[in-house]
Amino acid sequence: MSRSAALAFSLVLGVCLMTFPLSAEAQGPGSIPRVGVLVFTEITQDFRDAFGQGLRDQGYIEGQNIRVEWRSANGRSDRASDIATEFVQLKVDVIVASLTPAVQAAQKATRTIPIVMAPAGDPLKQGFATSLGRPGGNVTGLTGIDVSAKRLELLRELVPNLKRVSLLLNRDDPSFAKVLIGGTETAAREFGIQLHIQMVRDPDEFAGAFAAMAKERSGAVIVQPSLIPPMARASQVAKLALQYRLPSISLFATFPESGGLLSYGISVQDQYRRSAAYVARILKGGNPAVMPIEQATTFDLVINRKTAAALGLAIPQTILLRASRVIE
Numbered sequence: 539m540s541r542s543a544a545l546a547f548s549l550v551l552g553v554c555l556m557t558f559p560l561s562a563e564a565q566g567p568g569s570i571p572r573v574g575v576l577v578f579t580e581i582t583q584d585f586r587d588a589f590g591q592g593l594r595d596q597g598y599i600e601g602q603n604i605r606v607e608w609r610s611a612n613g614r615s616d617r618a619s620d621i622a623t624e625f626v627q628l629k630v631d632v633i634v635a636s637l638t639p640a641v642q643a644a645q646k647a648t649r650t651i652p653i654v655m656a657p658a659g660d661p662l663k664q665g666f667a668t669s670l671g672r673p674g675g676n677v678t679g680l681t682g683i684d685v686s687a688k689r690l691e692l693l694r695e696l697v698p699n700l701k702r703v704s705l706l707l708n709r710d711d712p713s714f715a716k717v718l719i720g721g722t723e724t725a726a727r728e729f730g731i732q733l734h735i736q737m738v739r740d741p742d743e744f745a746g747a748f749a750a751m752a753k754e755r756s757g758a759v760i761v762q763p764s765l766i767p768p769m770a771r772a773s774q775v776a777k778l779a780l781q782y783r784l785p786s787i788s789l790f791a792t793f794p795e796s797g798g799l800l801s802y803g804i805s806v807q808d809q810y811r812r813s814a815a816y817v818a819r820i821l822k823g824g825n826p827a828v829m830p831i832e833q834a835t836t837f838d839l840v841i842n843r844k845t846a847a848a849l850g851l852a853i854p855q856t857i858l859l860r861a862s863r864v865i866e
Contacts, residue, residue, distance in 0.1 A: 638659040
């Protein structure tokens, strides 16, 4: 090939590359940023959609100018640790960790790779940060707000003369279990309600736990969210709650979608979308040590009306008017 022909070919190739950029798979490793997403429960389509939208808002398109490695721990702390170690070995640029056990696993695996909470529990009590305004380490992102009192209040509105409530807690997620116990105990004392604590780990323990709740004459149950991934577990808990005639509530909408009665907690879609903005800031040179941690501002109440009818409960209009969504 002559020199002039080679020059012409190079110019044409350059124009083609600018017009049709290489996909993430076609580009060499390290040529585009890589983000590892560690979800302690399960990866939902809502998470993918909201996180993807958040990235697009910041100018990133998955598979084109950013690579996202999605991993689920399925509620297992040992699996979360393995995934965090894998991300360190992959040399990802940022780790996005959803829920406290995922952040704990990520921080244990690395103190240098930036970690974005999406979201997690109290970062100060967990030792993830020294302050919300100036975290001081490699962890920043979003934190939830304990609304245990609100969940108990909702149950009181639904169940006349509620005297006893069970907390179904995850033995593999003791940090958040402690938060739920603390917040619910405070509200229970104010409302004159007795609490029954039931710790479980595996699905084969669920039936025994509900039998124990019935023996304690519980009038409702609050379910720790990290206990019920995947959806099959949520459905199992919802069916047992219905079998034992127990109104049930958890934090995320996947629970009433699986047959549980209610969910009330932070809007996870909002948190997922906002976490992508943290990723973008870090990839553009931001330092997580001085990047303020944001608290949740949006909350969702989801009601399964079919489950309420099966329990013989009439949903008060005051609750229906506050609902983000009603599942018929």
